[in-house]
Amino acid sequence: MTSRNAVVAPGRTAVAKRGRGPWPLVAAATLVVALIVVSLTVGVYDLRAQEFGSEMFWITRVPRTLALVLAGAAMATSGLVMQMLTQNRFVDATTSGTTEWAALGLLVTVLLFPAATLATRMVAASCAAFIGAMLFMTILRRIPIRTMLVVPLIGIMLGAVVSAVTTYLAVQFNMLQMVGTWFMGSFTAVVRGRYEVLWVVAIVTLLVFVLADRITVAGLGKDVATSVGVRYDLILIAGTALVAVAAGVTTVVVGFLPFLGLVVPNVVSMIRGDNVRSNLPWVCCGGIALVIVCDLIGRTIRMPFEIPVSMVLGLVGSVVFITLLLRQRRG
Secondary structure, eight states, rough: OOGGGTOOOOOOOSSSSOTTTTTTHHHHHHHHHHHHHHHHHHHOOTTTTTTTTHHHHHIIIHHHHHHHHHHHHHHHHHHHHHHHHTTTTSSSSSTTTHHHHHHHHHHHHHHTTOOOOOHHHHHHHHHHHHHHHHHHHHHHHOOOHHHHHHHHHHHHHHHHHHHHHHHHHHHHHTTTHHHHHSSSSSTOOOOOOTTTTGGHHHHHHHHHHHHHHHHHHHTTTTHHHHHHTTOOHHHHHHHHHHHHHHHHHHHTOOOOTTTTTHHHHHHHHHHHHHHHHHHHHHHHHHHHHHHHHHHHHHHHHHTTTTOOOHHHHHHHHHHHHHHHHHHHHHH
């Protein structure tokens, strides 16, 4: 893996830039609450003028907004975990191939057990994502890393191979359309009775807060972590498992959310520095805000039609990814 110096951008300090008390975070949380309210009020169905407006509000609007909040916070924090464990800013569930493994596990489950429940599919996708993430980590430990750009390239190539296998199986069993919906992440189908498994990723987010200090130390490398009494291998497995569960559950419910875990932690780090524990609330707020804004754009730009949130996220994420590459090159 790369050295810890590769994680901190040139000219930056690893100490978080302190804001003036809690007020900046309070302002950020207020902005997130405002976006949540806007999300609850935006939609094709006129809740006030049409019949059954109150029922539709609780059946569709509230579940969709809760799914946006849960998925945004979980994928953003899981991206931060991946970046710490790999000591690389360009890694998240998308660029490590983890989401592609989750889709493969989900497809295999559907093929073998067509009547599998949503919970069963969630477990299968999470297990496959964990296998893929651990394979990615194993590859990184066995090859020399001369530049930090090699790490996401390995993940992208691994994900491309897994995606090709998934597509081949889907074509063979006439399930290409179903797989296409997984790759095209969207919250359109999120209704009451379908989003509830996403509360699992809320537990994942809380566990990231609990393990934040240990994950930070593990991000300094095995030698440093062992010297201060942290069980490096255990934290590596635990952190990878949290990322896998977040990727697996999110893939089952809404599909891919590309670059979300890449964009938010990097933007927060550029503004506040690299103190992981103090940055976690900001990462959660940023993840929620970004996914809600992208969803609102997708819902309103061609109303009454919807553009999948993954398309808007992919556009934003690719721009930020290229910007980070250019910053790294100048550094």
